[in-house]
Amino acid sequence: xxxxxxxxxxMWWRRFVFFLTIVFLISSFTNQTFANAVDIxxxxxxxxxxxxxxxxxxxxxxGGSYAIVAxxxxxxxxxxxxxxxxxxxxxxxxxxxxxxxxxxxxxxTAILSLHEQGKLNxxxxxxxxxxxxxxxxxxxxxxxxxEHLLTHSAGVDRYKADGAIFEDEKNNRNSLExxxxxLSTVEMTSDPGExxxxxxxxxxILGLIIEKVxxxxxxxxxxxxxxxxxxxxxxxFGHNLNQTQDIAKEYSWFFGFRNTRxxxxxxxGASQDPEGGIYSNSLDLAKYVxxxxxxxxxxxxxxxxxxxxxxxxxxxxxWAYSIGGFEVSQYDNQTLLYKGGDxxxxxSAIMLLPEENIGVVLIIGESNSEPKQEIAMGMxxxxxxxEPLKLEFAPPLFKIAGWAILLVLLVNIIFLxxxxxxxxxxxxxxxxxxxxxxxxxxxxxxxxxxxxxxKVRPTQIGFYGYPYDIAIGLVSLEVMLLIIFVxxxxxxxxxxxxx
Numbered sequence: 001x002x003x004x005x006x007x008x009x010x011m012w013w014r015r016f017v018f019f020l021t022i023v024f025l026i027s028s029f030t031n032q033t034f035a036n037a038v039d040i041x042x043x044x045x046x047x048x049x050x051x052x053x054x055x056x057x058x059x060x061x062x063g064g065s066y067a068i069v070a071x072x073x074x075x076x077x078x079x080x081x082x083x084x085x086x087x088x089x090x091x092x093x094x095x096x097x098x099x100x101x102x103x104x105x106x107x108x109t110a111i112l113s114l115h116e117q118g119k120l121n122x123x124x125x126x127x128x129x130x131x132x133x134x135x136x137x138x139x140x141x142x143x144x145x146x147e148h149l150l151t152h153s154a155g156v157d158r159y160k161a162d163g164a165i166f167e168d169e170k171n172n173r174n175s176l177e178x179x180x181x182x183l184s185t186v187e188m189t190s191d192p193g194e195x196x197x198x199x200x201x202x203x204x205i206l207g208l209i210i211e212k213v214x215x216x217x218x219x220x221x222x223x224x225x226x227x228x229x230x231x232x233x234x235x236x237f238g239h240n241l242n243q244t245q246d247i248a249k250e251y252s253w254f255f256g257f258r259n260t261r262x263x264x265x266x267x268x269g270a271s272q273d274p275e276g277g278i279y280s281n282s283l284d285l286a287k288y289v290x291x292x293x294x295x296x297x298x299x300x301x302x303x304x305x306x307x308x309x310x311x312x313x314x315x316x317x318x319w320a321y322s323i324g325g326f327e328v329s330q331y332d333n334q335t336l337l338y339k340g341g342d343x344x345x346x347x348s349a350i351m352l353l354p355e356e357n358i359g360v361v362l363i364i365g366e367s368n369s370e371p372k373q374e375i376a377m378g379m380x381x382x383x384x385x386x387e388p389l390k391l392e393f394a395p396p397l398f399k400i401a402g403w404a405i406l407l408v409l410l411v412n413i414i415f416l417x418x419x420x421x422x423x424x425x426x427x428x429x430x431x432x433x434x435x436x437x438x439x440x441x442x443x444x445x446x447x448x449x450x451x452x453x454x455k456v457r458p459t460q461i462g463f464y465g466y467p468y469d470i471a472i473g474l475v476s477l478e479v480m481l482l483i484i485f486v487x488x489x490x491x492x493x494x495x496x497x498x499x
Contacts, residue, residue, distance in 0.1 A: 040070045040358070040383055047382045049078060052362070055375045056080050059393040061368060062251050062258070063091040064346075067286035067361040068383065072293065074286040083248035083365060085258070093282045096234055096247045097363045098264035099348040100341030102285070103278040104203050105292075108150055108325030110226055111206055112307060113298040115146075119213050122147040122323065126205060129212045133180065133205070137188045144192045146209065149202040151321040153195060153312040155188040161201040163457040165271065166465055173269035176208050176218070196312040196321045200275040203325075207274025218274060229297045230287050235280040237273050238265020247279070250345020251366035255469045256402035258366065262468075264343040276341060282361045289350055289359040292324075292337075308335050308354055326352075331377075332384070338376070342369040351376040358383050368396040398467055405473030412480040419487050435492035442485040449478050 045068060052066050063081025067074055079091035114120050126133045126144045134141040135156060148154045164182040165172045172179040183201060190197070207218045214221050219237055227235050234245060241247060249260045265277055291297060296304050310320025310328035319329045319338075326337040337352040337359075345365070349372040352359035360379040364372055371393055378388035394400075453474055457465035466474065 040068070040075060044383050044385070045076045048360075048379050049076070051378055051382055051388055052375065053080055055371065055378070055391060055393075056364075058391070059368070059371050061364055061371070062366045063248070064097070064363045064365040065091055065093050065095055065282040065361075066363070066379070067093060067282040067289075068379070069286050069289045069293065069352075069359040069361075070383070071357055072290050072295075074283065074290065077282050077286060077361075079282075081365070083246070085249070085251075091248065091365060092246065094234065094246055095365075096241070096245055096279050096281050097346040097348065097365055098238070098250065098276075098341075098343035099278050099280050099285065099363070100264065100276045100343035100346070101200070102339050102341040102348045102350060103274070103276045104341075105325035105339050105350070106222065106226055106278060106288070107203050107206050107210075107274045108307070108323065109292075109298055110210055110222060111146065111150065112303055112323065113225065114210070114213055116299060116303055120146060120209070122150070126209070129209045130180070130205070134184050135186050135188050136184065140188050140191060146206070147311070147323060148192045149199070149206050150323045150325065151193075151312045152197060152199045152202060152314070153193050153321065154197075154199055154202050155190045155192045155194065156183075156186055156197065156199060156201070157189050158198050158200065159456070159458055161186050161199060163465055164201070166457045172271055174271060176204060176211075176271050176274070179271035180205055180208055193312065196314045198315065200272070203275035204271060204273075210274075226298070230284075230291055232280065232284040232287060235278060235284045237277045238263065238279055239270070241279055246281075248346070248365050250343070252345045253367055253396065253398040253402050253467070253469070255406045256399050260345065262344045264345060267344050276343070282363055285348070285350060285361040285363075286359075289352060289361060293352060293354055293357055293359060308337060331380075332386075338373065340369070340372055343367070347372045349373055349376045351380055353380060353384070356384060366396070367398055370394065370396065401467065402469045405469050408473050409476055412476055416480065416483065419484060423487055423491065433492075435488045439485050439488040439492060442481045442488065446478060446481040446485060449474055449481070453478065 048068060056064065061081060062085055063079070063083055065077065065079045067077035069075070077093035079093055079095055081091055083089050083091040083095045115122055120129070123145055125142060126146065126149065127142060140155065144154050161183060164186050165179050167182050167185065172182055210221055211218050219240065236242070250263055251258045251260060252262050268276065294301060294304050299307070307322055307324030308328065310322055312321045313319070314321055314327055319327045322328045326339050329336045329338070331353070334353055334355045337354065338349070340349040341347065345367055347364040347367070347369045349362045350359065358380065360376050362372055362376045362379065371391065374389050374391050378391070381388045
């Protein structure tokens with residue numbers, strides 16, 4: 001009997017010690033989480049706000065917004081500057097912008113979810129779902145897998161693949177299938193999986209695969225299985241936007257001045273939506289960032305962690321493409337995830353430190369891509385108690401290009417006036433060899449610029465892919481070179497023989 005009492009006493013004691021251990025562990029975890037939350041939600045949050053506002057002011061950015069995620073919660077969000085300069089409307093965290101290529105992480109999430117459901121496998125060839133799919137190299141095209149598309153390693157040059165749509169823009173702009181079929185004319189520059197080459201068209205292919213696998217339109221699938229599951233009420237594709245919501249003006253550049261005539265979703269068309277067609281705001285993007293840090297409503301912990309891993313090196317040293325649509329690097333011996341997007345009238349970025357369970361969202365409300373990654377990095381540095389980046393900002397690239405083209409137009413006009421005066425006053429052809437030389441130079445430049453306009457077609461906007469002001473400037477320069485060539489040829493061949 002005594003042994004039984006002692007045994008029960010020992011059992012009770014063990015249970016008591018076990019209970020205290022559990023209480024201690026829960027208390028420690030709660031205290032640590034609370035400490036992190038207090039540290040981030042007070043001084044550091046104020047410092048982030050001040051930092052973002054200062055960088056926007058220094059870079060002369062019209063406006064935008066940001067958000068901070070920590071410990072699976074959106075702990076702060078705010079607008080900066082204006083969403084409508086003319087109407088003097090302030091930007092808020094609810095203001096909607098085009099997020100451009102940040103769309104890719106949403107498309108990647110949908111693909112990884114289908115993978116987990118067993119409806120597709122990342123190692124499956126694209127041709128399993130799209131039998132007609134091919135690049136110009138038919139044999140190599142058979143080797144392109146879904147993972148290659150996710151990691152930008154399908155083996156094609158970005159500008160050639162993205163520019164293929166302009167072969168027949170009328171039929172391809174708003175047809176996902178037609179746009180992908182144009183890739184049959186694109187040369188492969190490497191074997192699939194060999195190296196990373198940023199590939200917008202790869203994600204458009206993924207969008208069509210989603211349609212084939214699910215039997216739903218890409219838009220319906222994303223709305224029902226991605227947006228709604230996180231309650232992203234302000235997230236939609238451009239043509240589905242609720243016009244009663246707070247939608248920002250889209251500020252692009254025209255001859256160095258801001259204009260709002262172009263809209264991202266109209267300019268690129270529906271065939272580009274899976275890679276860059278989503279519109280959203282900082283609050284919704286922050287919800288997505290929190291889900292990406294986990295727990296996720298779409299993905300298991302194993303798949304989520306796998307999506308953090310770099311698979312194929314990017315074009316930038318120290319970075320790699322992941323199957324989650326992110327670019328992955330290391331910061332302070334931790335995994336750093338980044339995805340940026342550049343639209344017609346806005347730029348966006350999300351950046352995460354999964355091991356710290358923090359992330360940031362940044363939206364710049366104009367076509368100004370250069371500062372976004374550095375500002376986002378500075379935000380993260382403040383959150384983990386480090387000194388933020390000290391930044392220097394140059395004017396936006398398209399603003400500088402617009403100024404340069406405006407100068408070209410003015411020079412063209414001045415030169416035309418000078419040329420007319422020269423022809424009228426010419427009495428002799430004693431400068432014949434000079435005119436022949438100038439004619440030759442003009443002809444060579446005419447051919448080079450003509451080739452650019454006809455063949456190269458970088459993936460931006462305007463006819464044949466160029467920004468409108470650059471296209472106008474190049475066409476005017478082309479016309480001017482033709483006029484100069486004809487006039488110099490006249491002066492060198494005909495001339496006037498009188499004294």
